[in-house]
Amino acid sequence: MKQLIIVTGLSGSGKSIALRALEDSGYYCIDNLPATMLDTIAEHLHANHQRIAISIDSRSAAIETLPAHIEQLRAQNIDVQVLFLESNVETLVKRFSETRRKHPLSESSTTLAESIALERDLLGGLGSLGHVIDTSYLSANTLRGWVKEVVSIEHTGLTLLFTSFGFKHGIPLDADFVFDVRCLPNPHYDPALRDLTGRDEKVQEFLKDHAAVSEMMQDIRAYVGKWLPCFIQDNRSYLTVAVGCTGGQHRSVYLVEMLSLYFKDKQKVLTRHRELK
Known part of the structure; x- marks a missing residue:
């Protein structure tokens, strides 16, 4: 074509x-x-x-x-x-x-x-x-x-885009949904984890050990999963879900990685981390 x-x-x-x-x-x-x-x-x-x-x-x-x-x-x-x-x-x-x-x-x-x-x-x-x-x-x-x-990517149907960001740098203007996860335990305060990101295994292990992180993950999954069919029926090309923590390095990155992994078998998925170099 x-x-x-x-x-x-x-x-x-x-x-x-x-x-x-x-x-x-x-x-x-x-x-x-x-x-x-x-x-x-x-x-x-x-x-x-x-x-x-x-x-x-x-x-x-x-x-x-x-x-x-x-x-x-x-x-x-x-x-x-x-x-x-x-x-x-x-x-x-x-x-x-x-x-x-x-x-x-x-x-x-x-x-x-x-x-x-x-x-x-x-x-x-x-x-x-x-x-x-x-x-x-x-x-x-x-x-x-x-x-x-x-x-x-192949542009047939809707692409689900997950992006992490830091609130101290501003909310993404292209976001359809914004989830604030600054209430979750912050790896930044652990000197051994501060210079790592949500993609690193040690940070992921830290966050997995907290029940609040799992609950937040499940709630975001449920919300996006519930309303995704509605946006598909609306003939949307993209749905951008932004997850933000304070600096965009740990919590938001981890949640976006896990959300992308969960939805990738259900929908075309793109993953972005705005604050990571």
């Missing part, structure tokens, strides 16, 4: 990095294509390329028609995937300040923060068209890896 990946989202959130990652993965890439030209993409796919990736931003002509164009392409038996890159205001302001670039929607009468807010409103619900990636705390290398991971 012909493949088309549309990369969109907020300016400064990493669309250029994502597009280069797709180019490295063998996609023919087109930067900043107007939404009105999407109809011509089908011709290129059928005539020249099996896989094309394009980026579309808020300056694109008729951006509001993007959902309709996507449906038309899918009706032509083209596998269309959407990657929507998101980031918080503080990170975007910092990135624009560091690069000294001008925001594409900025005018003499608007501040940078106001331009970012305007763009967020213009893009509206485009994130619901596909997979949202919050790049607020991601390095360029991590983003490249996540993009390649997303496009490498």
